[in-house]
Amino acid sequence: MSRCFFSGETIQKGKGITYVKKDGTMYTFASSKCKKNFLKLKREGRRQKWTVTSREFKERQLGGTKAVVDKKTGGKKGTSGKKSNK
Numbered sequence: 001m002s003r004c005f006f007s008g009e010t011i012q013k014g015k016g017i018t019y020v021k022k023d024g025t026m027y028t029f030a031s032s033k034c035k036k037n038f039l040k041l042k043r044e045g046r047r048q049k050w051t052v053t054s055r056e057f058k059e060r061q062l063g064g065t066k067a068v069v070d071k072k073t074g075g076k077k078g079t080s081g082k083k084s085n086k
Contacts, residue, residue: 004030006038006045008052 002011009030017035019027029035037043046057 002028004028004034006030006034006051006053007048008045008056 001013002016003009004011004016005027007030011028011030015030017029017032019029019035019039021027027035027038029038034045037048038045045051045053048054
C-alpha cells in the first residue's frame with residue numbers, strides 16, 4: 001500500500017493514479033481531485049484543510065497538542081476577542 005503524494009491518504013493496490021514526469025519522478029495520487037490540485041492548480045497538500053497531510057502538519061506545529069482554534073477571534077474557543085480593562 002502506498003500513500004497519495006498530495007493528500008497523504010493510503011491507496012490500496014490497483015487503485016489510484018500514477019503520474020510519471022519526463023525526468024522519471026513518480027507521483028501517486030488517490031483521486032483526480034488530488035492530481036488536479038497538485039499538477040494543474042500548483043497547490044500544496046499541507047495547505048488544504050481536507051487533506052491528511054494538513055492535519056499532520058498542524059498537529060506538528062502545535063507540538064502534539066490538539067487545541068481548537070476559533071476562526072473569528074484567532075484564539076482558543078470560549079474566549080472573547082476583547083481585552084479586559086482591569
